[in-house]
Amino acid sequence: MRLRLRLALLGALSALLIPAATAATAEADASGPQTYVVWQWNVAGDVIHEGSTGDGLITAAASSILNRSADFASFNELCESQYDALIAELRTRDWPQDPDNFARFEASRQPGNPSVCRGGAFGNAIFSKRPLGTADRLKLPDDGSVEKRNMLCAPLVDGSGTRFCTTHITTNQSYNVSQLEFVRNQLETYHAAGETPLIAGDFNAQPHYGRLNDFYAASLDVPNNPNNTGQYRELDDNDPGNCIGYGEWTSEGTPGAPPPCGGKAKIDLIFVRESDLAGSYSGDSLSISTACSGVAECSDHRIVIGTVTVA
Numbered sequence: 001m002r003l004r005l006r007l008a009l010l011g012a013l014s015a016l017l018i019p020a021a022t023a024a025t026a027e028a029d030a031s032g033p034q035t036y037v038v039w040q041w042n043v044a045g046d047v048i049h050e051g052s053t054g055d056g057l058i059t060a061a062a063s064s065i066l067n068r069s070a071d072f073a074s075f076n077e078l079c080e081s082q083y084d085a086l087i088a089e090l091r092t093r094d095w096p097q098d099p100d101n102f103a104r105f106e107a108s109r110q111p112g113n114p115s116v117c118r119g120g121a122f123g124n125a126i127f128s129k130r131p132l133g134t135a136d137r138l139k140l141p142d143d144g145s146v147e148k149r150n151m152l153c154a155p156l157v158d159g160s161g162t163r164f165c166t167t168h169i170t171t172n173q174s175y176n177v178s179q180l181e182f183v184r185n186q187l188e189t190y191h192a193a194g195e196t197p198l199i200a201g202d203f204n205a206q207p208h209y210g211r212l213n214d215f216y217a218a219s220l221d222v223p224n225n226p227n228n229t230g231q232y233r234e235l236d237d238n239d240p241g242n243c244i245g246y247g248e249w250t251s252e253g254t255p256g257a258p259p260p261c262g263g264k265a266k267i268d269l270i271f272v273r274e275s276d277l278a279g280s281y282s283g284d285s286l287s288i289s290t291a292c293s294g295v296a297e298c299s300d301h302r303i304v305i306g307t308v309t310v311a
Contacts, residue, residue, distance in 0.1 A: 030156075030158040030159040030160040031159055031160065033278040033279065033309055033310065033311055034160050034162060034309065034310055035279070035307065035308070035309040035310075036071040036072060036162070036198065036307070036308055036309075036310070037068060037069055037070045037071050037072075037305065037306070037307050038070070038071070038072045038073075038074075038164075038198060038200050038235070038270050038305065038306045038307075038308065039064070039065055039068055039070035039072065039073040039074070039200075039303065039304075039305050040073070040074045040075075040076075040166070040200035040201065040268055040270060040303065040304045040305070041061065041064075041073075041074075041075055041076075041268075041299065041301065041302075041303045041304070042075070042076040042077050042168070042202045042251075042268060042299065042300075042301040043057060043061065043075055043076070043077055043078055043082070043298070043299050043301070044077050044299045044300055044301070045057070045075075045077050045078045045079040045082050045117065045122070046077065046079055046116055046117050046122055047077070048295055048297075048298070048299060048300065049079075049082070049292070049295070050117075050118065051079040051081055051082070051116075051117040051118035051120060052082075052294075053081055053082055053084075053085040055292050055293045055294055055295070056291050056292035056293050056298065057082065057292050057298055058082060058085045058086055058089050059089070059291070060289045060291045060292060060298050061073075061075075061086060062086060062089040062090055062093060062095075064286070064289075064303055065090070065095065065127070066093055066095055068305050070129070070305070071128070071129045071130070072126065072127070072128050072129070072164045072198065072200070073126070073127040073128075074124070074125070074126050074127075074164070074165075074166035074200040074201060075124065075125045075126075075127075075166070076124055076166065076168040076201060076202045077122070077168065077202075078105075078122070078123065078124065078125050079117035079118070079120050079121070079122055080105060080107065080111070080117065080120045080121040080122070080123070081117065081118070081120050083103070083105045083125045086103070086125075086127070087102075087103050090102070090103075090127065095129060096127075096128070096129055096131075097129060097130055097131060098130075098131040101131045101132055102127055102128050102129070102130075102131065102132060103125065103126070103127045103128075103132075104125065104126050104132060104135040104152060104154050105121075105123060105124070105125045105152075106123050106124050106125075106135075106137045106150050106152040107121040107122060107123040108122060108123040108124065108147045108148050108149055108150055108168065109121065109122040109123065109146060109147050109148070122147075123150065124150060124152050124166050124167065124168055124201070125152070125166070126152055126153075126154060126164055126165070126166050128154070128156065128164060130156050130157075130158055131156070131157050131158070132154040132155070132156065132157065132164075133154060133155040133156070133157045134154070134155075135152060135153060135154040136151075136152070136153045136154070136186075137150060137152055138150060138151040138152075138153070138182075138186060140167070140169070140170075140178075140179040140182050140183070141175055141178040141179055141182055142175075143170045143172040143174070143175035143179075144172075144175075145170070145172065147170075149167070149168060149169065149170050149179060150167070150168075151165060151166075151167040151182070151183055151186060152165065152166050152167070153165035153166075153186075153190070153197070153199075155195065160196070161194060161195045161196050162195070162196045162197075162198065162310070163190055163195045163196065163197045163198070164197075164198050164199075164200075165186075165187070165197055165198065165199040165200075165201075166199065166200055166201045167179075167183050167199065167201040167202075167203070168201055168202045168204075169183070169201070169202065169203045169204045169205065170204065171204050176204060176205060176211065177211045180203065180205065180211055180212070180214075180215070181214070183199070184214055184215055184230070184232075187199060187232075187271075187273070188231070191231075191273055191275075191276075196273070196276045196310050196311070197273065198270070198271070198272055198308070198310070199270070199271050200268075200269070200270040200271075200304070200306075201268070201269070202251075202267055202268050202301070203267055203268070203269050204267050205267060206246070206255070206256065206257065206259060206265050206266055206267060207224075207225050207234060207237065207245065207246045207247065207266060207269070208224055208225045208226075208245075208246060208257075208259075208260050209257065210227070212228075212230075213227050213228050213229055213230065214229060214230045215228075215230045215231075215232045215234075215271060216228035216230050216232060216233070216234065216237070217230055217231055217232055217233055217274040218230070219233075219274065220233065220237055220245055222244055222245035223245070223260070224243055224244060224245040224246040224260040224261065225237065225245030225246055225260075231273050231274055231275065232271040232272065232273055232274060233271070233272055233273075233274050233277065233281065234247065234269050234270060234271055234283070235270045235271075235272065235281050235282060235283030235306030235307070235308055236248060236266075236270070236282070236283025236284065236285070236304070236306065237283075238281070238282070239282065239283070239284075243259070243260060243261035245260075246259065246260055246261060246266060247266050247283060247285075248266065248284065248285040248302075249263050249264035249265060249266050249285065249302070250264075250265070250266045250267060250268035250285050250301055250302045250304055251264060251265050251266070251267050251268065251300065251301050251302070252264060252288075252300040252301070253265070253267075253300060266285075268285070268301055268302070268304045269304070270283060270304060270306040272308050272310060276310045276311055277308070277309070277310060277311070278309045278310055278311040279308075279309030280309065281306065281307065281308040281309070282306065282307050282308075283304065283305065283306035283307075284304070284305050284306070285302040285303065285304050285305075286302055286303040286304075286305065287302065288300075288301070288302055288303075
């Protein structure tokens with residue numbers, strides 16, 4: 001009888017200890033190098049889709065996120081109704097680890113204008129396969145337009161120190177530089193606090209522009225992207241087959257200054273701090289989907305993806 005009692009007590013003690021050990025292991029794993037797949041798309045949710053959630057955009061976006069095994073996804077020019085539909089779609093497909101805590105939205109245009117997003121809000125969003133902490137919702141220097149540009153960032157809650165951000169910089173050249181500097185300074189603030197920030201978004205600036213020299217690390221000094229003084233690498237800047245230092249085009253819009261290798265402009269970028277790199281990285285841009293009904297293409301921007309290992 002005593003032996004049976006001792007065995008029962010040992011079994012109960014083991015059951016109590018196993019979750020603690022598992023949690024400790026998860027915390028330890030999160031503190032080591034982490035590899036992430038980052039996914040970014042400016043979807044033109046109002047201009048092309050007029051706020052629709054039923055024309056194929058939601059399915060195309062969710063399918064791409066899953067097919068590319070993305071850990072993070074960011075959207076620009078997204079209507080809030082489309083954001084809600086993406087939450088529902090990604091839940092249905094069992095993408096998030098925590099279906100109640102994996103997405104954040106920040107409006108750059110508030111609801112109430114019937115000509116924008118069918119009267120709903122319009123802005124930026126981030127999604128994460130792993131649970132997110134409290135988001136920072138930062139207003140960029142105001143360019144005077146009705147669209148109030150922002151930077152949206154949220155940390156993982158797994159102890160890794162990783163923080164994922166998105167932004168959409170103005171096309172107004174008088175304010176483009178000040179907004180870029182605001183974003184870069186905020187990334188450096190996260191770094192100084194011991195965090196590992198990753199940012200994806202529409203920067204409305206091509207890699208070889210002088211105003212991105214403070215972003216790109218000095219170690220990147222090639223004819224297609226020289227004179228850099230910053231701390232960051234862009235995940236598609238090292239592919240020798242696609243305009244090394246610049247990468248593949250991402251936008252069908254007016255390119256501004258001619259791209260160094262010809263073709264269309266690259267303005268959708270994914271940055272990581274060079275000092276946070278703990279292995280290789282790579283990036284790519286994908287052909288624009290034609291699966292949306294009523295329009296020739298689902299967006300005037302390509303989806304951009306990247307894989308990176310950070311310390």
